[in-house]
Amino acid sequence: MTVSTEFSSKYFSLISLAEGVWAALSIPGTGSWSNAGIIDMGDQTIIFDAFATPTAAQDLRIAAEKLTGRQATIVLNSHYHLDHVSGNQVFQDVPIMSTKLTREQIAIQQPRLIEIFKNNPEYLDQVKAELEQEESYQKRQELEDLLGEYSMILKDTERFKLTLPTITFEDTITLNGARMYAEFTTYGGGHTCSDSFLYLPKEQVIFLADLMHIGYHADFRQGNVDQWINILERVKKLKIKTIVSGHGGIGTAEELDKMIDYLNTLKQISVDWVQHEGTIENIDEIDIPKRYASYGAPSIFHYNIKSLLEKGI
């Protein structure tokens, strides 16, 4: 695993994971907002996820061309969240693939969210005001990063063009290249209603998108925590050397147990809270467990607990 020096971007760092396999790790606050991947199959180039802005995605496209010596041949969308698919338009001449559900959700959510950004530029001032008041290091970092991502999205709002996946699949699809093959698969939804991942069996590399967070709180408000755990238990059966997260860094198969533990811990905290007659109104009194104290995006922790309490756990 080495940092690639063949292309340098202000939006992401390129990490070489195996021959022809690179992770494009987001530099927080720059408009990329999530991790992506580039895979050189020998005769085709796969792009896994497309960042939060066309500006960052443009660099991803150029990086892929530099690294693989050819244009991107297919783009994969892991799930519908804006931070993974808003760069799609940069690849509008390339086939884009997702599950049917993900495509449907992009069509609904993407225009709605872009309108919200367009109509509420003052939101940036609110985040700035919050930042001035905030004392906790983790929360300041979260707000600073959000400010960066939102500013970049706002800059791009006028050029945003809804670009939907052109090919949909149900369970799994195998992409066969001259040098290697890749499996694009969904085990259903956990983080959202539909989450897909890219697995390279020979290289034992998996791009899990937001099914995996490393060093960051993972958001399950729009998904289902139990299904998420089930998905990760199934993923554990695959031979894996390297995991690329959707937010955070790169890890080994051990990260799967850590992620499952995180989800189970939050469930347990919520159960205990209700048993001790805690209410939704005072969940801020719940401390983040020490082993997650250094995690980024700490607000997500309490949002998650709130959603579990609202759903009756």
Ligand SMILES: [Zn+2]
């Ligand atoms: Zn997501």
